[in-house]
Amino acid sequence: MSGTHIRRARPADEDALAVLDRETWSPLHAVTPRPAPPYAPFFDxxxxxxxxxxxxxxxxxxxxxxxxxxxxxxxxxxxVRQIQGLAVADGARGKGVARALLRASFDEARRQGAYRMTLRVLGHNTPARTLYASEGFAVEGVLPGEFRLDGRYVDDVLMGRSLVVADPVRDR
Structure with a gap:
């Protein structure tokens, strides 16, 4: 997205991130109940x-x-570094924000000395799985029916990718 800047969070972002987290809650990606007052702090x-x-x-x-x-x-x-949450405001979806965050996370993980990146995504979250695959993630495992959401069993899909050209795990 043109004009999008990626940076590390600051404590002053607490309220904006908490609101975004609540507004983007969806059974498409959440395994926890919809947030309700009193809300937990975003940072802990x-x-x-x-x-x-x-x-x-x-x-x-x-x-x-x-x-x-x-x-x-x-x-x-x-x-290894793991993505344990990704959210984009409704008005910014489809404009490359998630992709920009993913690519920035690859750079940050490498800066931290990581060689691999992993994540977990619900099996029915096709948009997220498609995005992750387009950024080099591959399915590395599936936990069938790991969650029961809205009366349906949903798979937990484990995805990963290398962060280096020569993968020390796979090239041994």
Whole structure:
């Protein structure tokens, strides 16, 4: 999206990110119930500003965010970063914001020394799966019927991609 800037979140983004998170809640991607008052804070010990990339327009309006973290605290897993949340405001969808956040997350993960990127996506979330595949993610596993949402069993799809030209995991 022209004029979109990607940056790391700041504590002052708390309210805007919390509102965006509530407004973008959907059974297409959420396994938790719809948020209801009193709302939990957006930032906490597991969701820190330094783990969030924010997309904003030229006026500084938050358009979206991506949460990028180490999937586990294990040193043996330190070469992997995982996307654990991606949201784009309704008015900014279809304009390249999610793709810009993904590409910025690849750069950030590499800066942190990561070689791999992973994520989990619900099987029925075709738009997200298509986007991830177009950015180099491949399905690496499926947990069939892992969630029961709205009376239906939904698969949990595990996707991953390399962040390097020569993949040290696959090229051994």
């Amino acid at each position: 010990e597991r969701h820190r500003p330094e783990d969030i990339l924010v997309a904003e327009d030229a006026r500084g309006t938050v358009l979206g965010y991506l949460r990028l973290v180490a999937p586990t605290p294990l040193p043996s897993n330190g070469h």
